[in-house]
Amino acid sequence: MTLTYESSLEFARSMDQQDPLRSYRDQFHLPVQPSGEPYIYLCGNSLGCQPKRLRAFVEQELKDWENLGVEGHFHAKNPWMPYHEFLTEPMAKIVGAKSEEVVVMNALTVNLHLMMVSFYRPSQARFKIVIEGDAFPSDIYAVESQLKFHGYDPKDALIKLWPREGEHTIRTEDIEHLLAEQGQEIALVMLGGVNYYTGQAFQFQRIVEAGHAQGCKVGFDLAHAVGNLELKLHEWGADFACWCSYKYLNSGPGGVAGVFVHERHLNDPEIPRFAGWWGHDKETRFKMGPDFQPIPTAESWQLSNAPVLSMAALRASLEIFEEVGMAALREKALKLTGYLEYLLTEGDDLKGIEIITPKDPDHRGCQLSLLTGADGKQRFDALTEAGVICDWREPNVIRLAPVPLYNSFEDVWHFAKVLRNL
Protein backbone atom coordinates (compact mmCIF):
# COMPACT_ATOMS: atom_id res chain seq x y z
CA MET A 1 0.00 0.00 0.00
CA THR A 2 1.52 3.30 -0.98
CA LEU A 3 0.05 6.19 0.88
CA THR A 4 1.43 9.68 0.87
CA TYR A 5 1.22 11.33 4.24
CA GLU A 6 1.53 14.99 5.12
CA SER A 7 2.50 16.52 8.42
CA SER A 8 -0.24 19.16 8.63
CA LEU A 9 -3.17 19.04 11.02
CA GLU A 10 -5.48 19.54 8.02
CA PHE A 11 -4.15 16.32 6.53
CA ALA A 12 -4.85 14.39 9.75
CA ARG A 13 -8.37 15.80 9.83
CA SER A 14 -9.03 14.91 6.22
CA MET A 15 -7.87 11.33 6.92
CA ASP A 16 -10.38 11.20 9.77
CA GLN A 17 -13.12 12.52 7.53
CA GLN A 18 -12.44 9.80 4.96
CA ASP A 19 -12.22 7.07 7.61
CA PRO A 20 -15.14 4.63 7.23
CA LEU A 21 -14.74 3.65 10.92
CA ARG A 22 -14.74 7.20 12.29
CA SER A 23 -18.16 6.84 13.96
CA TYR A 24 -16.83 4.14 16.29
CA ARG A 25 -14.75 6.60 18.30
CA ASP A 26 -18.01 7.96 19.74
CA GLN A 27 -19.00 4.49 20.80
CA PHE A 28 -16.21 4.35 23.40
CA HIS A 29 -15.57 6.13 26.67
CA LEU A 30 -12.17 7.73 26.18
CA PRO A 31 -10.49 8.59 29.50
CA VAL A 32 -10.73 12.25 30.52
CA GLN A 33 -8.17 14.42 32.35
CA PRO A 34 -9.17 16.19 35.59
CA SER A 35 -9.34 19.40 33.51
CA GLY A 36 -12.11 17.84 31.41
CA GLU A 37 -9.84 17.52 28.35
CA PRO A 38 -9.67 14.01 26.89
CA TYR A 39 -6.35 12.22 27.19
CA ILE A 40 -4.56 11.13 24.05
CA TYR A 41 -5.06 7.45 24.78
CA LEU A 42 -2.49 5.22 23.05
CA CYS A 43 -2.63 2.37 25.54
CA GLY A 44 -5.30 0.08 24.08
CA ASN A 45 -2.63 -2.63 23.86
CA SER A 46 -2.63 -2.67 27.65
CA LEU A 47 -6.25 -1.96 28.53
CA GLY A 48 -8.78 -1.22 25.81
CA CYS A 49 -11.32 1.58 26.30
CA GLN A 50 -14.84 0.86 27.47
CA PRO A 51 -17.48 0.44 24.75
CA LYS A 52 -20.48 2.58 25.70
CA ARG A 53 -22.87 -0.27 24.95
CA LEU A 54 -21.11 -2.52 27.48
CA ARG A 55 -22.96 -1.21 30.54
CA ALA A 56 -26.37 -2.34 29.21
CA PHE A 57 -25.05 -5.85 28.60
CA VAL A 58 -23.78 -6.15 32.18
CA GLU A 59 -26.90 -4.50 33.64
CA GLN A 60 -29.10 -7.05 31.87
CA GLU A 61 -27.39 -9.85 33.79
CA LEU A 62 -27.49 -7.91 37.07
CA LYS A 63 -31.21 -7.38 36.59
CA ASP A 64 -31.87 -11.03 35.78
CA TRP A 65 -29.87 -12.07 38.82
CA GLU A 66 -31.81 -9.58 40.95
CA ASN A 67 -35.17 -10.86 39.69
CA LEU A 68 -34.55 -14.52 39.05
CA GLY A 69 -31.79 -15.69 41.37
CA VAL A 70 -30.67 -19.19 40.49
CA GLU A 71 -33.44 -19.51 37.90
CA GLY A 72 -31.39 -17.19 35.72
CA HIS A 73 -29.30 -20.16 34.65
CA PHE A 74 -32.24 -21.21 32.48
CA HIS A 75 -34.65 -18.28 32.40
CA ALA A 76 -32.48 -15.20 32.12
CA LYS A 77 -32.97 -13.34 28.86
CA ASN A 78 -29.56 -14.77 27.93
CA PRO A 79 -29.50 -18.00 29.94
CA TRP A 80 -26.34 -18.35 32.02
CA MET A 81 -26.01 -22.11 31.60
CA PRO A 82 -24.83 -21.85 27.99
CA TYR A 83 -23.65 -18.20 28.30
CA HIS A 84 -20.13 -18.86 26.99
CA GLU A 85 -21.68 -20.15 23.77
CA PHE A 86 -22.84 -16.64 22.87
CA LEU A 87 -19.17 -15.71 22.54
CA THR A 88 -17.87 -18.68 20.59
CA GLU A 89 -18.85 -17.76 17.05
CA PRO A 90 -17.75 -14.09 17.12
CA MET A 91 -14.50 -15.06 18.84
CA ALA A 92 -13.82 -17.83 16.33
CA LYS A 93 -14.17 -15.30 13.50
CA ILE A 94 -11.67 -12.95 15.11
CA VAL A 95 -9.00 -15.64 15.38
CA GLY A 96 -9.82 -17.42 12.11
CA ALA A 97 -10.99 -20.69 13.61
CA LYS A 98 -13.91 -23.10 13.42
CA SER A 99 -16.35 -22.55 16.25
CA GLU A 100 -15.69 -25.98 17.75
CA GLU A 101 -12.01 -25.03 18.07
CA VAL A 102 -12.64 -22.03 20.33
CA VAL A 103 -13.84 -21.50 23.88
CA VAL A 104 -13.90 -18.45 26.12
CA MET A 105 -12.85 -19.26 29.70
CA ASN A 106 -10.59 -18.34 32.64
CA ALA A 107 -7.68 -15.94 32.33
CA LEU A 108 -4.72 -16.00 29.96
CA THR A 109 -1.97 -17.41 32.17
CA VAL A 110 -4.34 -20.04 33.57
CA ASN A 111 -5.13 -21.12 30.02
CA LEU A 112 -1.43 -21.26 29.07
CA HIS A 113 -0.99 -23.77 31.87
CA LEU A 114 -4.03 -25.78 30.82
CA MET A 115 -2.76 -25.91 27.24
CA MET A 116 0.72 -26.96 28.34
CA VAL A 117 -0.79 -29.76 30.42
CA SER A 118 -2.21 -31.07 27.14
CA PHE A 119 0.46 -30.11 24.62
CA TYR A 120 3.75 -30.08 26.49
CA ARG A 121 4.34 -33.83 26.76
CA PRO A 122 8.07 -34.22 27.27
CA SER A 123 9.92 -37.47 26.64
CA GLN A 124 13.51 -38.40 27.35
CA ALA A 125 14.60 -37.39 23.85
CA ARG A 126 12.26 -34.46 23.33
CA PHE A 127 11.63 -32.14 26.26
CA LYS A 128 12.70 -28.60 25.37
CA ILE A 129 10.51 -25.52 25.03
CA VAL A 130 11.27 -22.53 22.78
CA ILE A 131 10.11 -19.01 23.68
CA GLU A 132 11.18 -15.44 22.94
CA GLY A 133 14.01 -14.24 25.16
CA ASP A 134 11.99 -11.12 25.91
CA ALA A 135 8.65 -12.90 26.24
CA PHE A 136 6.09 -11.43 28.65
CA PRO A 137 7.20 -12.36 32.19
CA SER A 138 4.03 -14.33 32.96
CA ASP A 139 4.72 -16.56 29.96
CA ILE A 140 8.29 -17.16 31.11
CA TYR A 141 7.10 -17.99 34.64
CA ALA A 142 4.45 -20.32 33.25
CA VAL A 143 6.85 -22.13 30.94
CA GLU A 144 9.62 -22.44 33.54
CA SER A 145 7.22 -23.75 36.16
CA GLN A 146 5.91 -26.34 33.69
CA LEU A 147 9.46 -27.47 32.99
CA LYS A 148 10.20 -27.79 36.70
CA PHE A 149 6.90 -29.54 37.28
CA HIS A 150 8.08 -32.20 34.81
CA GLY A 151 11.45 -32.42 36.55
CA TYR A 152 13.56 -30.35 34.13
CA ASP A 153 15.92 -27.50 34.84
CA PRO A 154 15.02 -24.48 32.66
CA LYS A 155 18.78 -24.00 32.18
CA ASP A 156 18.82 -27.18 30.10
CA ALA A 157 15.32 -27.27 28.77
CA LEU A 158 14.34 -23.70 27.91
CA ILE A 159 15.58 -22.24 24.63
CA LYS A 160 15.22 -18.47 24.45
CA LEU A 161 15.18 -16.75 21.08
CA TRP A 162 17.06 -13.45 20.85
CA PRO A 163 17.61 -11.01 18.02
CA ARG A 164 21.01 -11.00 16.34
CA GLU A 165 23.68 -8.70 17.67
CA GLY A 166 22.76 -5.13 16.77
CA GLU A 167 19.16 -6.03 15.81
CA HIS A 168 15.95 -5.62 17.79
CA THR A 169 13.65 -8.31 16.48
CA ILE A 170 13.94 -12.01 15.80
CA ARG A 171 14.44 -13.22 12.23
CA THR A 172 12.09 -15.93 11.04
CA GLU A 173 14.98 -17.68 9.30
CA ASP A 174 16.78 -17.91 12.66
CA ILE A 175 13.75 -19.64 14.18
CA GLU A 176 13.64 -22.02 11.20
CA HIS A 177 17.34 -22.67 11.51
CA LEU A 178 17.07 -23.45 15.22
CA LEU A 179 14.20 -25.86 14.57
CA ALA A 180 16.07 -27.57 11.75
CA GLU A 181 19.13 -28.02 14.00
CA GLN A 182 17.58 -28.89 17.36
CA GLY A 183 13.95 -29.68 16.50
CA GLN A 184 14.24 -33.33 17.55
CA GLU A 185 14.85 -32.21 21.16
CA ILE A 186 12.07 -29.63 21.16
CA ALA A 187 8.66 -30.61 22.47
CA LEU A 188 6.97 -27.23 22.24
CA VAL A 189 7.43 -23.92 20.44
CA MET A 190 5.41 -21.23 22.21
CA LEU A 191 5.73 -17.70 20.92
CA GLY A 192 3.75 -14.50 21.28
CA GLY A 193 1.77 -13.70 18.15
CA VAL A 194 2.93 -10.12 18.50
CA ASN A 195 5.80 -9.62 20.93
CA TYR A 196 4.56 -7.31 23.68
CA TYR A 197 7.84 -5.40 23.94
CA THR A 198 9.01 -4.85 20.38
CA GLY A 199 5.64 -5.09 18.63
CA GLN A 200 7.07 -7.68 16.23
CA ALA A 201 4.41 -9.89 14.60
CA PHE A 202 5.69 -13.40 14.04
CA GLN A 203 5.28 -15.25 10.76
CA PHE A 204 2.76 -17.78 12.00
CA GLN A 205 2.56 -20.02 8.99
CA ARG A 206 6.32 -20.46 8.58
CA ILE A 207 6.84 -21.14 12.28
CA VAL A 208 4.06 -23.72 12.43
CA GLU A 209 5.46 -25.47 9.36
CA ALA A 210 9.03 -25.45 10.64
CA GLY A 211 7.91 -26.78 14.04
CA HIS A 212 5.65 -29.48 12.67
CA ALA A 213 8.31 -30.63 10.21
CA GLN A 214 10.35 -31.61 13.28
CA GLY A 215 7.45 -33.11 15.22
CA CYS A 216 7.19 -30.21 17.69
CA LYS A 217 3.91 -28.82 18.98
CA VAL A 218 3.42 -25.14 18.18
CA GLY A 219 1.27 -22.78 20.26
CA PHE A 220 0.86 -19.00 20.34
CA ASP A 221 0.11 -16.44 23.01
CA LEU A 222 -2.07 -13.99 21.10
CA ALA A 223 -2.49 -11.39 23.87
CA HIS A 224 -1.17 -8.64 21.56
CA ALA A 225 -2.38 -10.16 18.30
CA VAL A 226 -6.06 -10.80 18.90
CA GLY A 227 -8.26 -7.95 17.67
CA ASN A 228 -5.13 -6.49 16.10
CA LEU A 229 -4.01 -8.80 13.27
CA GLU A 230 -6.08 -10.85 10.86
CA LEU A 231 -5.51 -14.32 12.23
CA LYS A 232 -6.07 -17.67 10.50
CA LEU A 233 -5.37 -20.14 13.26
CA HIS A 234 -7.16 -23.06 11.67
CA GLU A 235 -5.53 -22.63 8.29
CA TRP A 236 -2.08 -22.06 9.79
CA GLY A 237 -2.54 -25.28 11.74
CA ALA A 238 -1.22 -24.12 15.12
CA ASP A 239 -1.83 -26.74 17.79
CA PHE A 240 -3.22 -24.27 20.31
CA ALA A 241 -3.42 -20.60 21.14
CA CYS A 242 -4.40 -18.49 24.16
CA TRP A 243 -5.28 -14.83 24.50
CA CYS A 244 -6.74 -12.30 26.91
CA SER A 245 -9.62 -9.99 26.02
CA TYR A 246 -8.92 -6.79 27.95
CA LYS A 247 -6.30 -5.41 25.51
CA TYR A 248 -7.49 -4.89 21.92
CA LEU A 249 -10.77 -6.70 22.66
CA ASN A 250 -11.92 -4.08 25.21
CA SER A 251 -13.66 -6.41 27.67
CA GLY A 252 -12.53 -4.56 30.80
CA PRO A 253 -9.87 -5.19 33.46
CA GLY A 254 -9.18 -8.88 33.99
CA GLY A 255 -11.78 -9.81 31.34
CA VAL A 256 -12.35 -13.47 30.57
CA ALA A 257 -9.82 -15.08 28.17
CA GLY A 258 -9.96 -17.35 25.13
CA VAL A 259 -8.43 -20.58 23.85
CA PHE A 260 -8.02 -22.27 20.47
CA VAL A 261 -7.37 -25.99 20.10
CA HIS A 262 -6.93 -27.23 16.54
CA GLU A 263 -9.60 -29.57 15.24
CA ARG A 264 -7.10 -32.42 14.90
CA HIS A 265 -6.77 -32.57 18.69
CA LEU A 266 -10.45 -32.47 19.55
CA ASN A 267 -11.93 -35.66 20.83
CA ASP A 268 -8.53 -37.36 21.11
CA PRO A 269 -8.56 -39.58 24.23
CA GLU A 270 -4.74 -39.74 24.14
CA ILE A 271 -4.44 -36.07 25.06
CA PRO A 272 -4.49 -35.52 28.82
CA ARG A 273 -6.15 -32.51 30.34
CA PHE A 274 -6.99 -31.12 33.74
CA ALA A 275 -10.75 -31.55 33.88
CA GLY A 276 -13.67 -29.80 35.54
CA TRP A 277 -17.43 -30.20 35.43
CA TRP A 278 -17.96 -27.55 32.76
CA GLY A 279 -15.94 -29.62 30.30
CA HIS A 280 -18.28 -32.56 30.79
CA ASP A 281 -20.87 -33.54 28.19
CA LYS A 282 -23.72 -31.03 28.44
CA GLU A 283 -26.53 -33.58 28.26
CA THR A 284 -25.37 -35.50 31.28
CA ARG A 285 -23.48 -32.86 33.28
CA PHE A 286 -26.26 -32.49 35.81
CA LYS A 287 -26.57 -36.20 36.38
CA MET A 288 -23.46 -35.42 38.44
CA GLY A 289 -21.94 -38.80 37.63
CA PRO A 290 -18.40 -39.76 38.66
CA ASP A 291 -17.01 -40.37 35.13
CA PHE A 292 -15.79 -37.47 33.05
CA GLN A 293 -17.20 -37.43 29.52
CA PRO A 294 -15.60 -34.61 27.59
CA ILE A 295 -17.57 -32.37 25.24
CA PRO A 296 -16.26 -33.11 21.72
CA THR A 297 -15.10 -29.49 21.20
CA ALA A 298 -12.60 -27.08 22.75
CA GLU A 299 -15.25 -26.63 25.46
CA SER A 300 -13.98 -29.85 27.01
CA TRP A 301 -11.06 -27.83 28.43
CA GLN A 302 -13.47 -25.71 30.51
CA LEU A 303 -13.22 -26.16 34.24
CA SER A 304 -15.82 -23.96 35.86
CA ASN A 305 -19.17 -22.41 35.15
CA ALA A 306 -19.12 -19.19 33.19
CA PRO A 307 -18.21 -15.84 34.81
CA VAL A 308 -21.33 -14.26 33.34
CA LEU A 309 -20.69 -10.60 34.24
CA SER A 310 -17.27 -10.66 32.62
CA MET A 311 -18.64 -12.53 29.62
CA ALA A 312 -21.48 -10.03 29.24
CA ALA A 313 -18.87 -7.26 28.98
CA LEU A 314 -16.93 -9.19 26.36
CA ARG A 315 -20.12 -9.94 24.46
CA ALA A 316 -20.84 -6.24 24.10
CA SER A 317 -17.37 -5.65 22.73
CA LEU A 318 -17.44 -8.60 20.35
CA GLU A 319 -20.66 -7.24 18.88
CA ILE A 320 -18.62 -4.27 17.66
CA PHE A 321 -16.02 -6.57 16.10
CA GLU A 322 -18.88 -8.42 14.36
CA GLU A 323 -20.08 -5.14 12.87
CA VAL A 324 -16.69 -3.88 11.80
CA GLY A 325 -14.81 -7.06 10.88
CA MET A 326 -11.07 -7.60 11.22
CA ALA A 327 -10.35 -6.77 7.57
CA ALA A 328 -11.63 -3.20 7.93
CA LEU A 329 -9.89 -2.77 11.26
CA ARG A 330 -6.60 -3.95 9.86
CA GLU A 331 -6.95 -1.69 6.85
CA LYS A 332 -7.32 1.35 9.07
CA ALA A 333 -4.57 0.17 11.42
CA LEU A 334 -2.09 0.01 8.54
CA LYS A 335 -2.80 3.65 7.71
CA LEU A 336 -2.93 4.88 11.28
CA THR A 337 0.27 3.20 12.45
CA GLY A 338 1.94 4.16 9.17
CA TYR A 339 0.97 7.75 9.91
CA LEU A 340 2.46 7.61 13.41
CA GLU A 341 5.67 6.18 11.96
CA TYR A 342 5.72 8.91 9.31
CA LEU A 343 5.31 11.70 11.86
CA LEU A 344 8.05 10.25 14.06
CA THR A 345 10.53 9.91 11.22
CA GLU A 346 9.84 12.79 8.79
CA GLY A 347 11.83 15.99 8.98
CA ASP A 348 14.30 16.40 11.83
CA ASP A 349 15.29 13.24 13.60
CA LEU A 350 13.73 12.79 17.00
CA LYS A 351 16.85 12.96 19.09
CA GLY A 352 17.67 9.79 20.97
CA ILE A 353 14.59 7.90 19.86
CA GLU A 354 14.60 4.83 17.63
CA ILE A 355 11.59 2.80 16.50
CA ILE A 356 12.43 -0.86 17.17
CA THR A 357 9.19 -2.30 15.75
CA PRO A 358 9.71 -3.74 12.25
CA LYS A 359 9.12 -1.32 9.37
CA ASP A 360 7.41 -3.97 7.26
CA PRO A 361 3.65 -3.82 8.07
CA ASP A 362 3.44 -7.61 7.62
CA HIS A 363 5.74 -7.91 10.62
CA ARG A 364 3.81 -5.73 13.04
CA GLY A 365 0.34 -4.89 14.32
CA CYS A 366 -0.72 -1.40 15.32
CA GLN A 367 1.89 -0.92 18.08
CA LEU A 368 5.15 0.98 17.69
CA SER A 369 7.84 0.63 20.37
CA LEU A 370 10.28 3.50 20.80
CA LEU A 371 13.71 2.83 22.21
CA THR A 372 14.70 5.91 24.17
CA GLY A 373 17.99 7.17 25.51
CA ALA A 374 19.00 7.77 29.11
CA ASP A 375 16.32 10.47 29.44
CA GLY A 376 13.59 8.04 28.39
CA LYS A 377 11.76 7.93 31.70
CA GLN A 378 11.76 11.75 31.93
CA ARG A 379 10.32 11.93 28.43
CA PHE A 380 7.67 9.43 29.33
CA ASP A 381 6.75 11.35 32.49
CA ALA A 382 6.56 14.57 30.47
CA LEU A 383 4.24 12.87 27.97
CA THR A 384 1.99 11.81 30.84
CA GLU A 385 2.08 15.35 32.20
CA ALA A 386 1.00 16.60 28.75
CA GLY A 387 -2.08 14.37 28.70
CA VAL A 388 -0.77 11.35 26.80
CA ILE A 389 -1.48 7.87 28.13
CA CYS A 390 1.02 5.42 26.70
CA ASP A 391 3.15 2.78 28.27
CA TRP A 392 6.65 2.58 29.76
CA ARG A 393 8.62 -0.65 29.86
CA GLU A 394 11.89 -0.89 31.71
CA PRO A 395 14.62 -0.27 30.92
CA ASN A 396 13.98 2.16 28.07
CA VAL A 397 10.97 1.52 25.84
CA ILE A 398 7.84 3.60 25.26
CA ARG A 399 5.03 1.61 23.67
CA LEU A 400 2.37 3.34 21.59
CA ALA A 401 -0.73 1.72 20.18
CA PRO A 402 -3.03 3.78 17.99
CA VAL A 403 -6.09 1.54 18.02
CA PRO A 404 -8.16 1.67 14.84
CA LEU A 405 -11.51 1.26 16.62
CA TYR A 406 -11.27 4.50 18.58
CA ASN A 407 -8.05 6.38 17.88
CA SER A 408 -8.04 9.06 15.20
CA PHE A 409 -5.40 10.46 12.87
CA GLU A 410 -5.76 13.66 14.84
CA ASP A 411 -4.83 11.78 18.06
CA VAL A 412 -1.68 10.58 16.37
CA TRP A 413 -0.92 14.07 15.05
CA HIS A 414 -1.32 15.61 18.52
CA PHE A 415 0.83 12.93 20.08
CA ALA A 416 3.67 13.55 17.63
CA LYS A 417 3.44 17.30 18.27
CA VAL A 418 3.62 16.79 22.05
CA LEU A 419 6.60 14.46 21.71
CA ARG A 420 8.50 16.85 19.44
CA ASN A 421 7.79 19.79 21.74
CA LEU A 422 9.06 18.10 24.90
Ligand SMILES: *Cc1c(COP(=O)(O)O)cnc(C)c1O
Ligand atom coordinates in the same frame (compact mmCIF):
# COMPACT_ATOMS: atom_id res chain seq x y z
C1 LIG B 1 -1.04 -9.18 28.88
C2 LIG B 1 -0.26 -10.44 28.78
C3 LIG B 1 -0.34 -11.42 29.78
C4 LIG B 1 -1.16 -11.22 31.02
O1 LIG B 1 -1.62 -12.43 31.54
P1 LIG B 1 -2.92 -12.51 32.46
O2 LIG B 1 -2.99 -13.94 32.80
O3 LIG B 1 -4.07 -12.02 31.63
O4 LIG B 1 -2.72 -11.62 33.63
C5 LIG B 1 0.37 -12.60 29.60
N1 LIG B 1 1.13 -12.80 28.49
C6 LIG B 1 1.22 -11.87 27.52
C7 LIG B 1 2.07 -12.13 26.30
C8 LIG B 1 0.55 -10.67 27.64
O5 LIG B 1 0.67 -9.74 26.69
